[in-house]
Amino acid sequence: DTGVSQDPRHKITKRGQNVTFRCDPISEHNRLYWYRQTLGQGPEFLTYFQNEAQLEKSRLLSDRFSAERPKGSFSTLEIQRTEQGDSAMYLCASSSRDRPTSGNTIYFGEGSWLTVV
């Protein structure tokens, strides 16, 4: 396994611009999660996919946030019309539902830092 990969690692954008983050999960992991982490806080759940189905999206922070996983492999998280309050680290994680004996362990990527100026 090469681990969960996120791109870009760092993004600086002007307020009002759109940004997109990409996550490549561990191969054959069918569950994929997005979290947001702000300074001094723990990760806050945003949304979750099982294969290509988005099973939970009610906690996306606003309608400016959207996520896709079109082929059940990589995923993208888009933030439209960014605001300064969107500055945070966006974390992606993946797991396999088919490995209960290993705790369906959830592995995180290194995160994508967003700074909105």
Add this chain to the structure above:
Amino acid sequence: GEDVEQSLFLSVREGDSSVINCTYTDSSSTYLYWYKQEPGAGLQLLTYIFSNMDMKQDQRLTVLLNKKDKHLSLRIADTQTGDSAIYFCAPKGGSYIPTFGRGTSLIVHP
């Protein structure tokens, strides 16, 4: 929803044991994870415990679970300066979504 509470800071001397405590509210939590986060980095999975266990040992790490009190702890034996980081417990319940609190900053001093 699930609430997770941890002390914000813990300071220990190098070579001592560290005990990081966590309380949670969701009694349906099936797996409970411990993660480590170093500055500017993602989360590294340290260990996990099933809800039907009360203890798990993994090298220097010991996890204790009191399901009745919804209390989880992580003991790190022989704490080293490289263990300085933020530690998160993350219970996962029937929703399959791990929930995080604010984490505990472990400071190891010589």
